[in-house]
Amino acid sequence: MNRTIGRIGASAFGIVTNIVKLLAAVGVVVGLTLLTPGVSAQRARTVATGAPRLVVLVVMDQFTSSYIDLYSSQWTRGLRRLLDQGAIFRNAAYPYGNTVTCAGHTTMGTGALPATHGMVGNSWYDRELDQTVTCEQDPSVTPVVLGTGTTTGKHSARFMKVPTFADELRRQSTRQPNIVSIAEKPRSAIGMAGHGGPGTVVIWEGAGGAWSSSTAYTDAPWPDAAAFVRRHPTNEFYGDVWTKLLPESQYRFTDDNPAEAKPAPWTRTFPHSLQSPNGADDPAFVTTWQRSPLADAFVTDMAIDLVRSRHLGRDPGTDMLAVSLGSLDVTGHQYGPRSHEVQDVLARADQNIGRLLEALDKDVGEGNYVVAFSADHGVTRIPEDALANGEPGGRFSSLSMMAEQLLLWTLGPGKKVGLADGAQLSLTKQAMAALKANPGAEEQLVAVLKSAPGTAKVFRGADLASTAETTDPDLRAWRLSYFPGRNGDYIIVPKPGFYFGPTGTGHGSQNEADQRVPLILFGRGVRPGQYLAPATPADIAPTFAAITGVSLPMAQGRVLGEALR
Numbered sequence: 373m374n375r376t377i378g379r380i381g382a383s384a385f386g387i388v389t390n391i392v393k394l395l396a397a398v399g400v401v402v403g404l405t406l407l408t409p410g411v412s413a414q415r416a417r418t419v420a421t422g423a424p425r426l427v428v429l430v431v432m433d434q435f436t437s438s439y440i441d442l443y444s445s446q447w448t449r450g451l452r453r454l455l456d457q458g459a460i461f462r463n464a465a466y467p468y469g470n471t472v473t474c475a476g477h478t479t480m481g482t483g484a485l486p487a488t489h490g491m492v493g494n495s496w497y498d499r500e501l502d503q504t505v506t507c508e509q510d511p512s513v514t515p516v517v518l519g520t521g522t523t524t525g526k527h528s529a530r531f532m533k534v535p536t537f538a539d540e541l542r543r544q545s546t547r548q549p550n551i552v553s554i555a556e557k558p559r560s561a562i563g564m565a566g567h568g569g570p571g572t573v574v575i576w577e578g579a580g581g582a583w584s585s586s587t588a589y590t591d592a593p594w595p596d597a598a599a600f601v602r603r604h605p606t607n608e609f610y611g612d613v614w615t616k617l618l619p620e621s622q623y624r625f626t627d628d629n630p631a632e633a634k635p636a637p638w639t640r641t642f643p644h645s646l647q648s649p650n651g652a653d654d655p656a657f658v659t660t661w662q663r664s665p666l667a668d669a670f671v672t673d674m675a676i677d678l679v680r681s682r683h684l685g686r687d688p689g690t691d692m693l694a695v696s697l698g699s700l701d702v703t704g705h706q707y708g709p710r711s712h713e714v715q716d717v718l719a720r721a722d723q724n725i726g727r728l729l730e731a732l733d734k735d736v737g738e739g740n741y742v743v744a745f746s747a748d749h750g751v752t753r754i755p756e757d758a759l760a761n762g763e764p765g766g767r768f769s770s771l772s773m774m775a776e777q778l779l780l781w782t783l784g785p786g787k788k789v790g791l792a793d794g795a796q797l798s799l800t801k802q803a804m805a806a807l808k809a810n811p812g813a814e815e816q817l818v819a820v821l822k823s824a825p826g827t828a829k830v831f832r833g834a835d836l837a838s839t840a841e842t843t844d845p846d847l848r849a850w851r852l853s854y855f856p857g858r859n860g861d862y863i864i865v866p867k868p869g870f871y872f873g874p875t876g877t878g879h880g881s882q883n884e885a886d887q888r889v890p891l892i893l894f895g896r897g898v899r900p901g902q903y904l905a906p907a908t909p910a911d912i913a914p915t916f917a918a919i920t921g922v923s924l925p926m927a928q929g930r931v932l933g934e935a936l937r
């Protein structure tokens with residue numbers, strides 16, 4: 373891996389916000405956010421005179437905030453600089469229940485919460501189509517492949533109900549800004565960028581491994597991005613070996629933890645070889661590459677390249693760069709938050725983010741740009757690892773099967789579950805009608821869901837849709853993840869430490885490990901220090917809006933004014 377890394381390149385708003393949050397919690401937020409634009413715009417005008425040349429959003433997928441406590445002594449470069457010179461919001465957390473990638477990136481991009489922006493999950497069951505749809509799928513667009521390869525992925529922001537900060541920056545600027553959003557996952561790049569338009573580049577790695585965009589964003593490949601992809605073919609890394617970056621003594625916990633998954637062809641321990649049984653152009657190799665830190669290095673290098681080719685931060689006015697590093701998520705799902713693999717991905721991200729900041733210092737100028745660093749969600753400990761260490765935990769691996777069996781038994785063959793996706797269980801129209809027609813059947817189903825050892829509570833879809841007042845914090849959180857037609861009919865609220873899946877671990881609950889993420893501001897106009905006031909990643913877009921003089925009427929987060937000069 374050293375060889376390959378070397379080759380790659382060496383509160384005036386508090387009251388309004390609280391009212392909006394309160395109203396959001398009871399499900400009537402859409403009409404009432406109209407209260408906020410005057411306030412946001414007024415604030416924005418007063419601070420826009422010192423607007424930065426470039427606003428930068430850096431996201432690490434699945435970075436739970438405890439990583440700062442556990443591993444920050446291992447960081448010396450980019451993450452270290454953010455921690456030492458940034459404004460750190462120690463109590464930042466997502467306020468909603470369905471803590472997944474699409475919801476998190478869109479919340480950072482828009483400043484709104486899922487109940488308003490509509491990207492409530494990575495996927496949901498469409499009862500009319502009788503199929504699962506993903507948050508970014510759009511059959512009306514065509515993939516635009518950059519450089520080489522092919523992909524079938526057709527993606528856009530059509531399900532996103534509000535504009536992003538990037539959309540409003542483009543709409544409200546007198547000079548057309550240059551906007552670049554890059555991520556390994558389409559839902560991440562789209563969540564940060566939004567709907568697209570002139571001067572806006574949105575890039576992701578499509579199904580099959582081809583770097584691409586879609587006709588939602590451009591009719592033809594951007595020549596500079598395509599040239600970068602051609603200069604850096606992924607399959608050049610075939611056969612390379614991922615070894616540890618840091619001296620062995622710096623890693624905490626154990627490399628060979630029996631709770632870790634063994635994603636083929638890898639074992640639980642370093643080194644990890646980048647290969648597949650079928651060769652360099654095989655999807656299994658692409659998955660292996662994505663699970664290695666090489667994917668993050670590629671995204672970082674592409675971002676640095678496009679900063680230069682697109683002159684980001686060079687002209688009067690404000691441009692935007694959004695980068696999401698995804699290796700941590702792919703690694704974390706398999707190896708868990710205490711693994712040497714996760715620590716190594718973080719140590720290498722420290723290097724990558726360092727390189728990015730150093731490039732911005734050189735090309736844009738230190739003091740001319742501002743950075744927000746955060747994550748789209750956290751992660752739960754691997755249940756077996758938690759249990760082995762005396763902490764609560766467990767798995768739901770058989771829950772959807774139990775529910776399905778019960779439906780079959782109660783209603784007869786053919787009454788299938790629409791979608792069992794993590795905490796949410798969606799029924800087909802036919803199954804729901806049959807369930808309702810059978811006296812006592814729904815109660816039985818709910819009783820089965822409640823009987824699982826990891827279930828804390830079960831909500832019905834109607835509980836989320838209701839605007840009746842509640843003091844239940846879990847119901848409030850899940851109402852912030854409710855959007856009509858896009859939620860399960862039954863929502864299982866897991867106890868802390870419980871995860872829906874047969875191996876490894878993940879996220880997607882209202883529990884602290886999934887909700888808590890870092891939130892750091894850094895650079896121009898930022899007052900460094902530790903801030904203990906409540907904050908959420910929904911505050912990033914309103915803060916960017918305030919410092920650039922952009923009005924963001926649908927935002928629900930607050931301006932992090934205490935950290936601004």
Ligand SMILES: [Zn+2]
Binds near residue numbers: 433434472473748749
């Ligand atoms: Zn994610």
